[in-house]
Amino acid sequence: MADLAKIEEIRRFNRHYANILGKIDQEIYHKPYPLSEASVLAELYGKTGITATEIREKLGIDRGYMSRIIQKFEDDKLIAKKQAPSDKRQHLLHLTNYGEKVHLALVDEANKEVAKMVGSLTSHQLDQLTRAMHTVEKLLTHEEPQAPSVLIRPFQPGELGYVSYLHGRFYNKTYGFSELFEYYVMKGLSEFLMDQQGGELWIAEVDGEIAGSIAIARVDGHTAQLRWFVLDDRFQGQGIGKSLMDTALAFCQAQNYRHIFLWTVHILEAARHLYSKYGFECTEQKPNAEWTSQELIEERWDSELDLH
Template structure:
């Protein structure tokens, strides 16, 4: 019987060979001028018909900002077209143009020929084994990716919704951190508490949600999406905070990932957040999820005059 280590090595070697033989080491593939990500995007849109950018992000497993840039390019060169969704006129869906359908036909023709040529080298039993094996392995890889995207680091649990003590604990984490690091006072802490109290009364609305990071039954982190206060089908990211001992654990990324998945599933047209210019680590995290600095100004909404910033993540 083959040992587990040998099986793993054989699969890795075969995977590298497949990547090379299928042309994924090149800048363009499938006899086109396009990169692998572009070719995959065109094929998925062709297979599923009209779809949103958010849906494509989930399917391809790429960062939202990368997919947005890629789709904008495909629209500009005429492979794709945008149109209002029949279910919600505020949401844009993407479809292939006549040019795009011709491109996909060429991709499919080339790819089918490559697959059929390889299968002819195998007997019928091995052909069936290859088909079933590849499908099963691809499904398993996808399951691993989806699990890693939503699981919290070991020792933590991320739960949605209200939990007793939420308002006081999140307020405490904000008050303690910002008093120590940025000299914020009672004005800021009171504002956090009042906002959380008001928002908690609206958590039953499907456009609103809060996620709590729990360790040993204690709240050690939070993030919320308010889908009502801005209007215009825009979401507001609020109350992102981690307890002092949890920073650098990867927990913040897991919380933001939960919030962005929620926003993408509900197809908000944009996500907005307000912060200030001294929170460098948080800014890097926001930007990794596709947020971009929209504007900055001198303000005092938190009780101290500083350079306030607005970041936007567009659909």
């Protein structure tokens, strides 16, 4: 049996969501067609013929209630029946032209009311809400998980602050870095924002959510520095770090940089392994006693770029 605390949390969510559904039924789907009846119209819309049994089983509607809904729809001229060719005892239902107009009017009204319900949410919060809904739906219907949609793109206004947040949160949570490290990141990002010539910063998006970043900053006409390479720990192990590195190095090739370097710390074993795979070598070390309670070893890694 699943953990009792988790089961009770699911029941708590069910009670909360039942209240939301009650509000939807009362405030969004008005008379004469409440939520259950509007759901039947939705199942009929766009279909050339479907049986009442199929709709009832899909929506979990009681047989007697389903019969009353069908009779009401017939009386209101919303649906028409025709005998099923494969079974003379069954009738196929479809919406009349008037029934389609009624359904579309209900959809339009419902969209307006739902928009009011979520009107106080930001775009990011709305994305979070819909992703959570998709997750619940997939898990409870046992759908096979789909591969995440990964996008590597240049940063947009407002996102450098989030890059700083990712650094501060990840390094504090994982390695105990202090706020001083986040100041160091923010200071560098601010300088980059004021002078982006010969450089670029990319954002990794996973299903619309920011997962990480990487940047190239110009040092001089032949040399670039790789900076602000970070990946949210929830998205590690999916090859996103490699995609970010490929994007950054391809940019260096296009800019005709001959040399690239980066700074890291000795405790970042996974990152150091990745740098080594891309031909970087550790060329310099120096102590750092500012970011954590224990002394770190900062490392400079360099690589010569093949321009051929």
